[in-house]
Amino acid sequence: MTDTPAIAxxxxxxxxxxxxxxxxxWKRVWERLRRDKVTLAMAAILIALLTMVxxxxxxxxxxxxxxxxxxxxxxxxxxxxxxxxxxxxRDLWSRMVYxxxxxxxxxxxxxxxxxxxxxxxxxxxxYAGGLVNSAIMRLADVLYAFPSxxxxxxxxxxxxxxxxxxILALTIAFVPPLVRISEAVTTQARHLDxxxxxxxxxxxxxxxxxxxxxxxxxxxxxxxxxxxxxxGIILAAGLSFLxxxxxxxxxxxxxxxxxxxxxxxxxxxxCALPGVMIFITSMCFNLLSDGLRxxxxxxx
Amino acid sequence: MRPLLAVDGLTKHFPLRxxxxxxxxxxxxxxxxxxxxxxxxxxxxxxxxxxxxxxxTARLLMHLVPLDHGTIAFDGKAVGAGAGLSRxxxxxxxQMVFQDSYASLNPRLPVAMSIAFGPLVHGLxxxxxxxxxxxxxxxxxxxxxxxxxxxxxxxxxxxxxxxNVARALxxxxxxxxxxxxxxxxxxxxxxQVLNLLIDIKEQFDLTYIFISHDLNVVRFISDRVLVMYLGxxxxxxxxxxxxxxxRHPYTKALLSAMPSMDPRRRTMDAPLSGDPPNPxxxxxxxxxxxxxxxAEAVCADVPPTLTMGHDGRAVACHMLVSGSGHRRA
Amino acid sequence: xxxxxxxxxxxxxxxxxxxxMLVFALIHLAPGDVVDLLVPPEVxxxxxxxxxxxxxxxxxVYIQYFAWLGRLLVGDLGxxxxxxxxxxxxxxxxxxxxxxxALPAALLGFSLGVVLGALAAxxxxxxxxxxxxxxxxxxxxxxxxxxGIVLVAIFSVILNVLPAQGMGGSGFPxxxxxxxxxxxxxxxxxxxxxGVISRLVRANVLEILSHEFVGTLHAKGLLSRRVLxxxxxxxxxSALALMGLQFGYLLGGSILVETVFNWPGSGGxxxxxxxxxxxxxxxxxxLVLATIFVVINILVDVLQALIDARMRR
Numbered sequence: 055m056t057d058t059p060a061i062a063x064x065x066x067x068x069x070x071x072x073x074x075x076x077x078x079x080w081k082r083v084w085e086r087l088r089r090d091k092v093t094l095a096m097a098a099i100l101i102a103l104l105t106m107v108x109x110x111x112x113x114x115x116x117x118x119x120x121x122x123x124x125x126x127x128x129x130x131x132x133x134x135x136x137x138x139x140x141x142x143x144r145d146l147w148s149r150m151v152y153x154x155x156x157x158x159x160x161x162x163x164x165x166x167x168x169x170x171x172x173x174x175x176x177x178x179x180x181y182a183g184g185l186v187n188s189a190i191m192r193l194a195d196v197l198y199a200f201p202s203x204x205x206x207x208x209x210x211x212x213x214x215x216x217x218x219x220x221i222l223a224l225t226i227a228f229v230p231p232l233v234r235i236s237e238a239v240t241t242q243a244r245h246l247d248x249x250x251x252x253x254x255x256x257x258x259x260x261x262x263x264x265x266x267x268x269x270x271x272x273x274x275x276x277x278x279x280x281x282x283x284x285x286g287i288i289l290a291a292g293l294s295f296l297x298x299x300x301x302x303x304x305x306x307x308x309x310x311x312x313x314x315x316x317x318x319x320x321x322x323x324x325c326a327l328p329g330v331m332i333f334i335t336s337m338c339f340n341l342l343s344d345g346l347r348x349x350x351x352x353x354x
Numbered sequence: 355m356r357p358l359l360a361v362d363g364l365t366k367h368f369p370l371r372x373x374x375x376x377x378x379x380x381x382x383x384x385x386x387x388x389x390x391x392x393x394x395x396x397x398x399x400x401x402x403x404x405x406x407x408x409x410x411t412a413r414l415l416m417h418l419v420p421l422d423h424g425t426i427a428f429d430g431k432a433v434g435a436g437a438g439l440s441r442x443x444x445x446x447x448x449q450m451v452f453q454d455s456y457a458s459l460n461p462r463l464p465v466a467m468s469i470a471f472g473p474l475v476h477g478l479x480x481x482x483x484x485x486x487x488x489x490x491x492x493x494x495x496x497x498x499x500x501x502x503x504x505x506x507x508x509x510x511x512x513x514x515x516x517x518n519v520a521r522a523l524x525x526x527x528x529x530x531x532x533x534x535x536x537x538x539x540x541x542x543x544x545x546q547v548l549n550l551l552i553d554i555k556e557q558f559d560l561t562y563i564f565i566s567h568d569l570n571v572v573r574f575i576s577d578r579v580l581v582m583y584l585g586x587x588x589x590x591x592x593x594x595x596x597x598x599x600x601r602h603p604y605t606k607a608l609l610s611a612m613p614s615m616d617p618r619r620r621t622m623d624a625p626l627s628g629d630p631p632n633p634x635x636x637x638x639x640x641x642x643x644x645x646x647x648x649a650e651a652v653c654a655d656v657p658p659t660l661t662m663g664h665d666g667r668a669v670a671c672h673m674l675v676s677g678s679g680h681r682r683a
Numbered sequence: 684x685x686x687x688x689x690x691x692x693x694x695x696x697x698x699x700x701x702x703x704m705l706v707f708a709l710i711h712l713a714p715g716d717v718v719d720l721l722v723p724p725e726v727x728x729x730x731x732x733x734x735x736x737x738x739x740x741x742x743x744v745y746i747q748y749f750a751w752l753g754r755l756l757v758g759d760l761g762x763x764x765x766x767x768x769x770x771x772x773x774x775x776x777x778x779x780x781x782x783x784x785a786l787p788a789a790l791l792g793f794s795l796g797v798v799l800g801a802l803a804a805x806x807x808x809x810x811x812x813x814x815x816x817x818x819x820x821x822x823x824x825x826x827x828x829x830x831g832i833v834l835v836a837i838f839s840v841i842l843n844v845l846p847a848q849g850m851g852g853s854g855f856p857x858x859x860x861x862x863x864x865x866x867x868x869x870x871x872x873x874x875x876x877x878g879v880i881s882r883l884v885r886a887n888v889l890e891i892l893s894h895e896f897v898g899t900l901h902a903k904g905l906l907s908r909r910v911l912x913x914x915x916x917x918x919x920x921s922a923l924a925l926m927g928l929q930f931g932y933l934l935g936g937s938i939l940v941e942t943v944f945n946w947p948g949s950g951g952x953x954x955x956x957x958x959x960x961x962x963x964x965x966x967x968x969x970l971v972l973a974t975i976f977v978v979i980n981i982l983v984d985v986l987q988a989l990i991d992a993r994m995r996r
Contacts, residue, residue: 196701199977200969201935208969211957212709247457248468251518254416255472255525256445265471269462288826292939295828298957315832315943318847322836329829337824344820 086349093345096338103335107154116145118152118305127320138324140310141317146324150331153305158335160217160299160306161287164224169279171225172232177271179233180240181263191237194230202227206289210298220299224289228282235278239271273350280343284336291332307332356430357391358529358561359448364388364414364424370634380634384410386585388424389660392529397555397562399576399593401569401608405633407585408565409453412533415563416450417441428529446476449522453534455514459506465517466491466502472524483524490520493557495550512543516550523554529561537566548575569612573597581605584633584641587660591667601669603646640672652679688985695981702973703755707748710966755970761963765956770967773952778934778971780850781941781948785933787869792876793926799877800884801915807889815885822878831871831943838867848945868944872937876929883925887918920990927983934979935972 087093106113116135121143128139137146179190197205209223210216243249243266252262291308293299300306302313307328314325368382385407392398400408413419415426417433428447431438439447449472452458459468469490470483478486488498494516506514515535522530532551536544552575555562566572572579572593579596581589581604589602600606631637631644639657643649652672656679660670672680754761760770803815839847851864891914938950945951949968956965 192697192701195698196705199698199702199980200973201932201976203936203938204969204972204976207938207953207957208706208709211953211965211969212713212962214713247452247454248460250418251450251452251458251521252460252471254418254445254450255475255521256442257471257475261471261475265463265467266460269460284824288824291826292828295939296942296954296957311829311832318832318836319840322840326829326833326836329826329832332826332829333824336826337821340820340824 083346083349087345090345090349093342093349096341096345100335100338100342103154103338104158106151107158110148110151110155114145114148114151116148118144118148119303120144127317127324129321130323137327138321140324141313146327149305149310150307150328153307153310153328154331154335156217156300156304156306157287157291157294157308157332160220160224160290160294161335162283163221164228164290165279165282165286167221167225168228168232168282169275172229173236173271173275175229176233176236176238176275177240177263177267180237181244181259181267183241183244187237187241190233194233197226197230200227202285203289203292206293207296207298210293215298215301217300217304220290220293223293224286227289228286231282232275232279236271236275239274240267243267243270277343277347277350280339280346284339284343287332287336287339358394358429359392359415359563360425360427361391361415362389362425362427364411364426365422366410366414366419367422382633383585383636384633385414386636388582388585388587390580390587390590392561392563394528394561395559396577397564397575399572399579400563400565400582401567401572401579402582403567403608405584406582407633408567408582409533411582412450412531412563412565415531416448417444442476445527446525447527448529448531449525449527450531450533451515451518451522451535453537455511455518455538456506458518459514461506464503464505465509466498468506469517469521469524472521476525486524487520490523491517493523493554494520496520510543511539512547515539515547519547519551519554523558526558527560529563531563531565533565534567535564536571537568544571551575569597569609581608584631584636586641586670587668588642588670589668590660591665595665595667601667601674602642602671603648603673604642607645640670648673648680648682650680687988691981691984691988695977698977699974702977703752703970704748706966706970706973707751710962711744711747713962760967760971763961763964765959765961765964770964773964774949774968774971777947777949777952777968780853780946781934781937781950783855784865784868784872784937784940784946784948785930787865788872789876789926789930789933791869792873792929793880795873796877796880797884797922800881801888801918803881804885804888804892807892815881819878819882822874825874827871827874828939828943830874831867831940834867834871835943848943850947853947868940868946871943872933872940876926876933879929880922880925884918884922887921888914891917920987923990924983924987927979927986931976931979935976 121139123143125135125139125143126141128135130136130138132138135145135147137150140146140149175190175194179187200208205227206220206223209226210219213219213222249262249266252266257265290299291306291311294306294308295312297312300309302309310328311325311332314328318325364385365387366385368384370380370382388407388411390398400411402408410419414421414424426433428439428444433439433441433444459465463471466484466487469487470480473483473486474480484502488502491498491501496513496516501509501513501517506517509517518535519530535551536547539547548571551562554560562575564572564575576593578591579593580587581596581602583604589596589600589605596605597609600609631641637644637654639655640646640649640653641657643653646653650672656672658670658672658675658678660668661675662668672678673682676683758771760774762768763770763773766773799815803812806812835847838845845867846864847867849864851861852858856862856865934949937948938953940946941948941950942954949972953965953968955961956968
């Protein structure tokens, strides 16, 4: 053991140095997520689902709009249609895969839009306080006076069915809870010393919002929003089920559920299938959201 | 010598709302007609019990809370809209370190970013701001290699308070207000941070306003001290003289409540009596009169003014003003 | 405390006004003039105009609003476009039918929810608790209307033991035959409250158990009745509050289940109204259901304030 080459020491020293540097909060969250097997499995399923849905033509053999009356309601395992056919003779598997496009869109898009609108309004209300706060929160309260499904039905029932109105209705239904949560976090953060210290540094409102408020609001709001996605998917399908959402002949899980309902007496199993998709998708998002919440609950 | 900071007639009343329509039910007279000066390079200590208005005064000086009345002049220039110094410029000259070391730092930002935020906001490029942050970390005794990217929850109280000091220095101020900056720390850490503050003061040529309820600490670090009671200044003067020879009855009582280390010098003066009054409804005249053993009729009728004596000491008490009507005057 | 209660009650007024304005705005934004829906296009203009006047469609918006509001406050919910009968009559009988589902569903869901949640909490960590968590997650992800369909598939189609839809006769069930119609819808409707309540009860009980008693419980192995009573008493207030809210959801959000079972309740009425573009019926139903929801919310808040005050004493 004469002299240890400098390179041999450099590595562990470097590793130690890196370990002593604080890890970014989001990096920590990511690491915890990676170790959570359930969440990873859910993410994998969802990614697989998304791939199938986007690249639908690659995964299906039939046109989802083409049906033959001769082939109505064929059972599972029927040659050529492995999940059978629907009441108009269209291949059920194709309908389900293509239907995933609209179901997912109608379920996820509103949450995304509501996050933008609700988050913005909530931060505005929380930071501005006073009259602005009152005005925004009272408006949110009026919307809160409706159970979500009722609000969605009110909007689509009166304004008309269709994908656009469905997304609009669900967005409006989801804005109030997101406003509430971002307002609550903003109001709490606003009174903390570090915001006062930031103001004492001469920072204007925009900078404070950007550096101090946003980073603290994003966490809880994002977690809540992801938990809303599973509800969004169920509600979007529910609206289509009532005839208020996506219109025929488009494929969509809720709509299919309604159409097949009449044929329940002929083949009960087939008619339940679209619901399975709704259930699986919603469950994946739920578990994903739970995993995200646990990962973000890093002891601060 | 022109004082670095001149404060005159500072007043702040907080309305209390409640009831059915959220009407103003009462008013908290937090700070009332407070005037003092701070010379360049000195440390002015401000002492008083909880609720006497020390922290509110600090926030008024920093313009974190709007004033009701009074003027603040920094280096001769009045602070206010249009007049001399804008709020933004004032913040470049005067900064503050808060009491709660944890709540003062954004839990989602690495500490170097928290320090660099001030210069960044005032126009310095991000890389330059972070470089300055690293230098300041060094100056407060924390190795930038180890600490720059840490998060507040990964640091101890003493370390966090050093970060807060570094942050206050980031804008290169001339005056730093320390609002109970060491009160929440363990005694040994407190001593370290105090020594750091003294070193920094010399290194960066600073002026301090040191607010605390801990009389020993104030004595250690201050040149002059200002005693507040229920929103008013009751005594002001060089620290050693006031501690050895307090003139205002409240100062006397405050100092007599300090345990003495010397068995030969046991405290003999009358302790504080009576209930601590409410800042919502302060007593008329002299606010201390309800607990003062020497209170008389004149004390209830006329509020005493802070009169500056020839020896650089000021007291607000009728007993020391001849002709006030007090029998002891 | 009384100030809070009064303020809460007074606050309901602007909320309800806001709700009415929202519904009115929606009606007004509806595409197409309602008259165009009623009459064929060949009708001469004078008749169409007189119809418009009859429905007060020719006046300014805010006048229409106040006229509409005024009628609402005296109980005139309008006339159905389709049946030409007053909406109020149809609506209140429909509400009665919904109540016939909602009350049993609430009872079933709440009681099962409390029992399951408490069981899971007291047996924390065991397979029972894990099964509970799995069921809870499943329950929240299930579209309850789909569960209804599955239940119909199993019990009506395959097993043929229960009726698939309808009420089997109007009014309160007087025979077992009629009562059979209630079973599947009530079970379906009870799922969501059961899931929500059980999760809350479990969380609350766990929290209370973590305070004291844990050591005692483990030592004793059994639950003494006193401990059980204490735990439930403390878990009760927030659980009761949530139950109130869930009942509101049951009343206002029953449309999906009612559609599955063709139940002629308020949901079924809304369904018909949507299908027939019967705007008065639809808007009145929405308004009434929202109002009921707001009232329930206020009652829950007030009761909670009262219970809180009592418990603190």
